Amino acid sequence: MRRLDAVLKIEFVYMLLLAIALFCYALFTDDVQGEAYIGSFDVEELTDGWTLTEPDGTVTEDVSLPVRRNGAEGDEFILTNTLPEGVREGTTISMRATRQTIRILVNGEDRGLYRAVNFNGVREAVVSGYAIADLKDGDGGGQIKIIVTARRTETQIFNPLIYGYGNNVWFPYIKQNIFLVIIASALVFAGTVAIVTYAFIRRKINSAEAILYLAFVMIVDGLWIISESPIRQIIFKSPSYSSVFAFLLVESLAGFGAMYFNEIQEHRYEKIYVPLEAIIFTQVLINTVLHFTGTVEYYITLKFAHIWTIITILAGLICMVIDIRKNLIKRYSIVAFGMLVLIVSAAFELIVFYVGTFKLGVFLGLGLMILLATTAMQTIKDAIARVEDRRLYSEKMTQATFQTIAGTIDAKDEYTGGHSERVGEYAAKIATWMAETYSFTDDDIARIRQIGLMHDIGKIGVPDSVLNKKGRLTDEEYNLMKQHTVIGSDILKNIENVAGLRDGVRHHHERYDGKGYPDGLKGDEITPFARILCIADSFDAMTSDRVYRGRLTREQVLDEIEKNRGTQFSPEVADTVLAMIKDGLLEC
Known part of the structure; x- marks a missing residue:
């Protein structure tokens, strides 16, 4: 089924690519014979x-x-x-x-x-x-x-x-500029979505501020492109006001860019960026006063905004170079690519503004889209890394706690010192060999090691007189001993971060033939973890000195496992352990 699922996933991707190809063909084809007539938009020059x-x-x-x-x-x-x-x-x-x-x-x-x-x-x-x-x-x-x-x-x-x-x-003007308006609308929409996203994640992700400032840049750029669009006369009722609005936006753009760079670079260079932001704000304020007092219009003072934009670009590049030399660029390696694309696109945009060979806003718009994508990927990567770090820390603390508890349990039983630690190790080795059989992941193998450490925790509830008795146990004492699986499962009922823990502890004495305890499970009713723990526990018992006998020889161990294959032990697990012993992977 997994192979079929993988094939189907690939087929659905191919179908998506085919649909995209047909979409593009429908947009650009000249083969329109038989299509619905849409009327004439013909114009002459x-x-x-x-x-x-x-x-x-x-x-x-x-x-x-x-x-x-x-x-x-x-x-x-x-x-x-x-x-x-x-x-x-x-x-x-x-x-x-x-x-x-x-x-x-x-x-x-x-x-x-x-x-x-x-x-x-x-x-x-x-x-x-x-x-x-x-x-x-x-x-x-x-x-x-x-x-x-x-x-x-x-x-x-x-x-x-x-x-x-x-x-x-x-119509010709709309056709020539519709792509530009689509880019601008996409920028405004994506920026708005980014702001909403920021509102949800700002308390959970450290780099959320960067998303906010990038959203501002995108909205500013998108609104600027629309306001300065050649077809603004049919978009706005007052295109003159829209143009004033556009210049106010574009003169503020570098300030938001500096805020974004400062956030991404974790405020290491705020002595560079913060003064830049202050200067840009002051410049925008002065230019606005000059414009509305009729002294100098925005279009003339725009060159000063461009100068500060160039300085911001250079500052961003210099700080990135410093981070490369200090090996700090790896902290934002994905977004650094997007920043470089944005810097190059902004440089092209400035050239286009003065040379006038392409539509304004295209380069910067595409650069911002790429930067948004890289910022999202960086944010996701960082969030995953933080979750993984917390998981590893939690596992480390859990492992340390379990080892401490296991040591306490083994110390209670004077004849089984180190038993829980060894069972965990044996179980992990067996699980590694059987990873393909049971589709075990690395996390599964780590968990079975932890469960092995805790499998006898219920012995805390067994009286020392029973646990350390040198002679044969009475039926009553044996029934008390068997309760350690149930007691252990109850003790661990509030631990939820180790999948299969309670089940492994409760069922590690179940037998494949259904004659085990405490629930009398049989065959596939017993989970793979419990089947492996059962034989790992028995293997350590056979290869350790006990109060009632000495450790068994290698031949005796092999004979005992072979004899109990299909009765006490799962056949496939028993076969794996026999092979591991013969190959020297389990010493006895």
Whole structure:
């Protein structure tokens, strides 16, 4: 059954992989013949045939968009073209602005305006947005004029004009940015889950604070990505406010990162991280005041936040190198990989911000996902290690206690000194040889050793006059002696951390033929632990000097076990012990 179970587990994994493969195929395949029709989201681009008039009066014909020109604050560029004949009522046109004011005129009539100045009194320059305008019947073949006013002295980008029916013009933007929004939403969700997880484990796991700070970083990054998304105009009713919110978030990001690093590195370098956190907080506070007083906007002071982000990254790297040299990195070896990935992704994110060759937030978002995964794995590993340490400590203390008790028991019986210790050792050796037969684990073998130490604890309740009697016991005395199995089981009734303890103590005198005591169990009714303890106990009795006889020879022991195979002893256990004696693994 175990082999079948293992095969089924593998098969279910293959089924899961097949399902994932089909999911990906369904997402990206072009084979859509016979699928349900979802309507048209077609849009067109008006990229060619533009006339560009620059601020100095220079006119360039037949310009293809996108195109770049250097421009100073307040410079006005004019783009003109002829609208396609097919446009009609319900057609919408769109052009992306990058820190510019865009005014759209059709046949001399104002149709749309996107202002990047004094936007609701909140922010002077929204980083990017879309100028949207509706067309009418009769606009086809007419002139379209787009007036672009630069808000900053920088390279001006003139993006293609997109047109389509209704809100279809948004579809390309949504399609291009949906992956980014999914990443951002996943970050916010994962961060929220991490905070809830922290609330449950904060009193139980030392590294829980690190999960909290990482959750803050993830939520901040996710909200920043959404707030700065190119499609924020259809996400937020007030994208200008969302942009202010985004800059406030991103300027705080390095502070939460420093808190996370400090926690993971167990506050060894808090003289580095805490001042960093204080400086970053002060910088965010100052930048906020400057922005809302109209002195300097967030977009300009953002470079200082980036500087402190770089310093935080370098501090994290330096502290990791120090931990490597001090051999302390092993304390967080798994999460260290995630930290390196995050540091690299944050560096890429800064490069992307200034170079502008990829979508903002992708690198940092993926890096944070990897860091969350490694942090979770590290936390689980540490929790398991702590549980294992406690288990080993508990086993060590239990073993020491049992050995003390066993010594006390054996001291009570002047003729069986060391008997309990030897029975435990013999039982463990036999269990090791029979591990495959009975599917014993290392823990099982350790437990049977402990049970062997305690198997005669019930002799505490047997009178010394009976226990140390030199002659043959009367029937009454023998019945008293047999009670030690029941007494021992009752004594141990409150000990629950050693599985099989009470059963082994109670049944180590049961016989395979059912003629043992105290319950007269037979065959498979007797647990494997009790079967092994039965023969280990008898083996020590046969190989030790007793008051009523001397120790048996090797041949006598072999003969005695063979004779009682299938009656007193379990056949498979007896066969194992006989083989071990013959191979010299049990000395007698």
